Amino acid sequence: MKHEFQTEVNQLLKLIIHSLYSNKDIFLREIVSNASDALDKLKYLSVSDDAFKSIKFDPRIDISFDEKDSVLTVQDSGIGMNEEDLTNNLGTIARSGTKAFMEQLTAEASKDSALIGQFGVGFYSAFMAAKKIDVYTRKAAGDGKIMHWSSDGTNSYEIDEIAVDSAVAKKYGFDDVNKSGSAIEMHLNDDSKEFASRWKLEELIKKYSDHIAFPIFLHYEQKKYDDKGNETSSENKVDQINSASALWKKSKSELKDKDYNEFYKTFGHDSQDPLHYVHTHAEGTQEYTTLFFIPQTAPFDMYQADYKSGVKLYVKRVFITDDDRELLPSYLRFVRGIIDSEDLPLNVSREILQQNRILDNIRSASVKKLLSEFKKMGEAADKARKSEKPSDDEKAAIEKWNKFVKNFNRPMKEGLYSDYANRDEIAEIVRFKSTDAAGTGENNYTSFADYVGRMKPEQKAIYYISGSDEKNLRANPLLKAYVAKGFEVLVMDDDIDDIVIPGFGKYKEFELKAVNRSGSDEDLGGDKDEAKKKEKAFKPVVEKIKKALGDKVKEVKLSKTLSGENPSCIVVDENDPSYQMIQMMKAMGQPGPDLKPILEVNGDHPILAKIKDSEDEALIKDVSEVLFNQALLIAGAEIKEPAEFVKHLNNLLSK
Numbered sequence: 091m092k093h094e095f096q097t098e099v100n101q102l103l104k105l106i107i108h109s110l111y112s113n114k115d116i117f118l119r120e121i122v123s124n125a126s127d128a129l130d131k132l133k134y135l136s137v138s139d140d141a142f143k144s145i146k147f148d149p150r151i152d153i154s155f156d157e158k159d160s161v162l163t164v165q166d167s168g169i170g171m172n173e174e175d176l177t178n179n180l181g182t183i184a185r186s187g188t189k190a191f192m193e194q195l196t197a198e199a200s201k202d203s204a205l206i207g208q209f210g211v212g213f214y215s216a217f218m219a220a221k222k223i224d225v226y227t228r229k230a231a232g233d234g235k236i237m238h239w240s241s242d243g244t245n246s247y248e249i250d251e252i253a254v255d256s257a258v259a260k261k262y263g264f265d266d267v268n269k270s271g272s273a274i275e276m277h278l279n280d281d282s283k284e285f286a287s288r289w290k291l292e293e294l295i296k297k298y299s300d301h302i303a304f305p306i307f308l309h310y311e312q313k314k315y316d317d318k319g320n321e322t323s324s325e326n327k328v329d330q331i332n333s334a335s336a337l338w339k340k341s342k343s344e345l346k347d348k349d350y351n352e353f354y355k356t357f358g359h360d361s362q363d364p365l366h367y368v369h370t371h372a373e374g375t376q377e378y379t380t381l382f383f384i385p386q387t388a389p390f391d392m393y394q395a396d397y398k399s400g401v402k403l404y405v406k407r408v409f410i411t412d413d414d415r416e417l418l419p420s421y422l423r424f425v426r427g428i429i430d431s432e433d434l435p436l437n438v439s440r441e442i443l444q445q446n447r448i449l450d451n452i453r454s455a456s457v458k459k460l461l462s463e464f465k466k467m468g469e470a471a472d473k474a475r476k477s478e479k480p481s482d483d484e485k486a487a488i489e490k491w492n493k494f495v496k497n498f499n500r501p502m503k504e505g506l507y508s509d510y511a512n513r514d515e516i517a518e519i520v521r522f523k524s525t526d527a528a529g530t531g532e533n534n535y536t537s538f539a540d541y542v543g544r545m546k547p548e549q550k551a552i553y554y555i556s557g558s559d560e561k562n563l564r565a566n567p568l569l570k571a572y573v574a575k576g577f578e579v580l581v582m583d584d585d586i587d588d589i590v591i592p593g594f595g596k597y598k599e600f601e602l603k604a605v606n607r608s609g610s611d612e613d614l615g616g617d618k619d620e621a622k623k624k625e626k627a628f629k630p631v632v633e634k635i636k637k638a639l640g641d642k643v644k645e646v647k648l649s650k651t652l653s654g655e656n657p658s659c660i661v662v663d664e665n666d667p668s669y670q671m672i673q674m675m676k677a678m679g680q681p682g683p684d685l686k687p688i689l690e691v692n693g694d695h696p697i698l699a700k701i702k703d704s705e706d707e708a709l710i711k712d713v714s715e716v717l718f719n720q721a722l723l724i725a726g727a728e729i730k731e732p733a734e735f736v737k738h739l740n741n742l743l744s745k
Contacts, residue, residue: 094246096182099214103243107217114282116361117219118291119298120212121164121274123356125151126302128168128272130409132230135169137408137436141231146268151302152328153295154309155286162219162285165262165273170229176239176249180213180225212359216274217243219282223274226252226262230270292331301337301353303407305330336407338381338428342369354383358400358426362386365493368427368463370456378452382427382460388497392424400426405434417453421505422460424498429456454511461515464502467491468519468537492533495521499535500584507590517597523560523581525573536580538597544578551603554580556587557726566724567656568605574653579605606661606725621650628693631702635691638707638714642686649690657695658717660687660725687727689718709745712738 095103129149135142152165171179216223225239236259241247252259259265262273284290288310295306308331313324337345337353351363358364364383372378382401391397400423402412407430418425433448471491474484505516521535526544529536541552553572557563560583569579582591591602628648636646644663652659662685691698697717701710715738719729729735 091250092246092248093177093181095241099182100245103214103217106214107243113361114218115294116298116355117212117215118164118285118294119356120215120359121276122151122153122295122299122302122306123359124213125164125166125168125272125274126299126304128166128170129304130168132167132169132270134409135230139231145230145270149304151304151306152309153291153306155288155291157286160278160283160286162276162278162291163273164276165271167269167271168230170232170270170272171225171227171237172229172232172235173237173249175229176225176227176237180239180241181247214243216276219278219285220276221279222277224277225272225274226258226264227272228264228270232270234267236264295331298352299356300332301335301349302332302356303334303336305334306332336404336430338369338379338430339407342371345369350383354426357428358383358385360385364426365490366463366467368459370459372452372455376448376451377432379430380427380452380456380459382425382456384494384498385424385426386493386497388424392501397423399423402428404428404430405436406430406432408436410434417449419453419457419505419509421501421503421508422457424501425460457509457512458515461512461519464494464519465515467494468521472537472540495535496533500586503584503586503590506594507586513594517594522554523583525564525569525579525581529581541578541580542597542600545600546576549577551601552580552597553577553603553605554582554587554591555605556582556591557606558585559583559726562724562726566606567652567659568661570656571651571653572605606659607663624648624693631693631698632691634701634710635689635714635717638711639689639718642718643689644686645688647688647690648693652690652692653694655695656692657697658689658691658721660721660727661690662687687722687725689721691717708741712741716742 129151132142132145133147133149136145136147137143148167150167153163154165155162220243222240222242226236227239228234228236236252236254238250238252238258239247240249252264254265254267263269278285288308291308295308299306307328309326309328311324312327314322316322337349350367350369354360354364354367355362363386365386366384368380368382370380372380389397389400397415399413399415399417401414401417403410403414403417415423417429429452431448431452434446467487468491470487474480474487477484480488499521502516502520506513506520509516517538519537521537522541523529523534524536524541526536526541528534528540528544538552545552555563555566555569557566560581563569563581563583569581572579591604595602625648632646632648636643639646649659697713701713704710715735719735719738722729
């Protein structure tokens with residue numbers, strides 16, 4: 091029966107076949123990795139589910155090839171698939187973030203081969219090497235049917251049933267009704283015939299899949315020759331070509347960086363080495379092993395609501411689940427890795443997992459270990475930056491930390507808000523842009539600790555400004571007023587800063603204060619009596635502006651901070667949400683409150699002099715609207731009536 095591919099699969103196949111993979115070899119790693127996952131699933135069900143306990147579990151992956159016809163086959167004795175599984179797994183990409191990801195792929199495909207691994211659609215990578223793929227499969231503890239899936243990687247695929255006594259069923263052992271698993275038969279294209287060779291396959295398996303925890307057997311024909319080089323005989327041979335041991339259970343002293351890197355590529359479906367790894371063996375009241383990896387680039391679905399957990403749970407090397415978001419907190423969703431417990435029961439259910447004390451302890455210890463590693467990475471980079479002539483190792487430490495901050499600083503900030511128990515540790519890891527040289531320019535960030543180290547002796551608070559655009563924030567007159575007084579200001583342009591930072595509130599004994607909030611200017615000092623006199627003298631002008639703007643503003647005030655070329659600015663009342671917060675609410679489909687800001691004006695600016703002694707209501711209206719709307723623009727807020735703003739501006743220009 092013929093089926094059309096889902097639109098996104100079609101797009102994906104075209105990208106893979108034509109431009110995406112520069113390194114074709116890795117299709118074999120992806121196919122073998124999928125086979126390993128199928129074995130993992132059956133192994134778990136055979137010890138946890140009564141329906142599967144009668145199944146004789148003989149885990150193996152068999153690779154065979156036909157050099158003459160250029161066919162390569164990877165077969166596993168795993169869980170197998172029924173017709174529904176074939177459609178869901180090989181015909182669709184069932185993730186809500188697909189469309190956005192496809193757009194990203196389309197734009198970046200030619201230069202970024204890492205993207206496909208992030209998406210986890212490794213099966214389709216086989217079409218780089220194959221002009222046609224046939225899948226023969228039977229699901230364990232299912233209806234006994236042998237299903238056949240076939241496609242040439244263009245627009246459609248076919249699914250039909252295979253008879254038990256057929257030649258192809260016998261070829262893959264499916265004539266034995268108890269046999270389950272899948273055989274992926276790849277008919278290689280003209281550019282990929284090299285993969286139908288013993289030496290090439292052996293090389294690739296050793297390179298990419300040596301640490302797959304199940305035996306991988308290579309089937310080949312060994313020819314014998316006489317002393318004149320004539321073939322005398324041949325025999326069919328089967329050799330195991332991988333070590334088939336769980337790498338994470340090995341002693342760290344046995345393993346090199348290369349071992350971890352190659353294992354990660356298989357495990358994480360990634361073409362790049364990991365940025366960092368953390369391997370822990372814990373003994374005592376609880377015995378467990380963890381192996382965590384930090385990828386070089388952020389997973390594509392990191393900000394999708396249906397993100398896939400990157401951590402697999404094992405019990406005594408038996409795979410339990412890779413679909414449990416509780417294994418690590420959500421702000422660490424970029425972490426990939428393995429948790430292997432010796433103490434959990436093998437038949438542990440998902441419901442039990444969620445309330446399990448053993449797992450809670452492992453999770454808590456793992457979070458602390460990861461945060462400690464991130465902190466060390468940051469400290470190593472900070473130390474390296476102080477070196478006059480940095481060594482290669484110091485340069486590598488700086489580059490590594492820059493990549494971490496670029497990719498994972500934002501989710502780490504979520505931890506400030508959500509992980510109360512560890513927020514002090516997280517506060518030492520997160521980084522910010524700043525008005526200080528240390529936080530200005532590409533790859534320059536500062537920490538709370540560094541900021542405090544540079545504070546003026548009498549300073550009581552950490553000052554920051556939040557918004558959606560760094561360049562715009564740096565040009566904000568409020569920020570400039572603080573810098574002019576010798577205060578450093580943290581520049582926060584992440585969309586979540588307005589949620590996280592007010593919720594965090596304090597770093598050590600220092601309160602975090604937004605300079606674009608009403609009342610923050612009290613800290614700038616100045617002659618209070620003089621300010622009151624000025625305010626009184628300017629009151630009539632303020633009242634004129636307030637009358638002209640009506641309910642567009644909550645209040646109009648004479649600014650204590652503005653000077654020079656800046657005639658006006660917007661501040662938000664201490665108890666009101668910020669503009670960025672309202673934009674986020676709208677993006678999530680919530681209406682959000684109608685924010686009425688406070689307009690602050692610079693009494694010394696020439697534009698204010700225009701209306702000081704004027705009673706011309708039209709002029710006052712024009713000046714007031716321009717003051718208000720330009721302040722909104724500078725604050726990165728939306729102007730509700732741009733045509734009106736332009737009209738008022740033109741009126742002033744023509745006078």
